[in-house]
Amino acid sequence: MQIDHDDDDPLPCHEHDYCVSNEPAALDLSLNENEELREEISRLRKQIEDLTVRSKFCLERFSASDDDIRFFTRFANHAHLMGFWKQIEPATHIIIRVTSARTVEKTDQVPHSASTTVLQAIDEIFLFMYYPSLGLMQKDLAHRFRIHRSTVSRINTWANFLYTVLGAVYVWLDVDTVKTHLPDVFQDYADTQIILDSTELRCQTPNSLLLQSEVFSTYKSHCTFKWLLGIAPHGAVTFVSSLYQGAISDKEILKQSGIVALLDPSMAIMVDKGFLVEDCVPCKVHIPTFLSKRAQLSRSEIRTSQSIARLRVHVERVIRRVKEHKIFSTVIPLSITGSINQIFTVACLLVNYQNGPLVKAWANNG
Structure with missing residues (x-):
């Protein structure tokens, strides 16, 4: 049924005021909510970044803790570590890695590139330093750093690299x-x-009787590797x-080490009483007096021996600082004999970078 409308009756209409704007309070509330959301997003992103870092075993994770x-x-x-890193970082581009690519490409050298490694270079050197410091097995390191065991084997790459770079200094x-830089306590010398x-590291006993006879130390009553280490008075x-x-004897290691060529008559060396080397060096030798066939030492000899012993200690x-690395307090397996010379030498040379003066009073001398 159709309903007729009277032409005089206006059609119903809805009024709209297009000039009306939102209330200022509503706008402020909206802006505040957006700002809060942005802050919340920023906070959550920071939490994710922190969780990501804490889940990774890397240098950044421990950067805020000097003890770690x-x-x-x-x-x-x-x-201190980053200062050392800045000194050697420019040379890291020349690192040569020996990897499985060597077999595929039939080449002895594989250039370092980001595509061949899972870890950043700074974390690789952290891995290298972590290895001797705690003396862990490579499989353990692979689990901690969440990398393949073949990546852990790059410890040898960094051992060779630092051996070359630090050895060039x-x-x-x-x-x-x-x-x-002579400390005052050395004025009499x-x-x-x-x-x-000299210092020795115990090593695994070889199966070969000939090798056993060469590496067996009567002093340690064990098979050992031996080094000669020297420090300046400061x-x-x-x-x-x-x-x-x-x-090898202390006298023979001194002859073969090459240090004799560095000495001249104006110098003197200070050694323990076991170093009977006066006849093979061109300089004076400060050495504690020993009894030989005498019944006792004179007072002056005792005072001299005591003063030398206090300085020679x-x-x-320094050797104790080197041997803080746990790897050197264990029996060195024969499987790493190809790299132990580089690792120990690097540990000795790093003492000059890692630590402060032996005696705080010498700080102005170093």
Whole structure:
């Protein structure tokens, strides 16, 4: 049924005021909500970043803790470690890796590139320092860093790299430099150029009887590897020999190490009483007096021996710093004999970068 409308009756209409704007209070509320959402998003992103870092075993995770940096790398703090990294980073582009690509491409050298590694370069060197510091097995390291075991084997790459880079730094000091930094306690032995001592690391016993006889140390009653280490009077490491078999004598290691060629008559060396080397060096030897066939020492000899012993102990303190690395307190497996010389030498040379002066009072001398 159709309904007719009277033409005089207006059609119903809805009124709209298009000039009416939103209330200011509503706009402020909307802006506040957006700002809160942005802050919440920023906070959640930061949490995700922190969780990601904490879930990874990397240098950044421990950068805020000096105790952790010291424990894992033997560097005093993160800033100290990064200062060292800045010195060697420019040379990292020349790193040569030996990988499975060597077999495929039939080449001995595989250039370093980001595509061949899972870890960043800074984390690879962190892995290298972590390895001797804690003395862990490579399989353990692979689990901790969440990488393949073949990646862990790049420890040898960094051992060789640091051995080359740090070995290229001429650590031997001239006479004038040694005297400039001479601590006051050495004034009675002001001609001392270097304090020498040998150190040994126990190694796994070889199956070969011939090899056993060469590496067996009667002093340690065990098969060992042996090095000669020298420091300047103010504590800097200035000489590290190559690795020798444990059966070698202190006198013979001094002859073969090459240090004799660095000495001249104006210098003096300070050694333990076991180093009977006066006849094979061109300089004076400060050595504690021993009894030989006499019944007792004179008072002056006792005082001299005691004073030398008090000064010579500093080289033992440096060796102790090196041996803070747990890998050196265990029996070295024969499987890493190809790299142990590089690892130990690097650990000795890093002492010059990782630590402060041996004695706080020497801080102005170093």
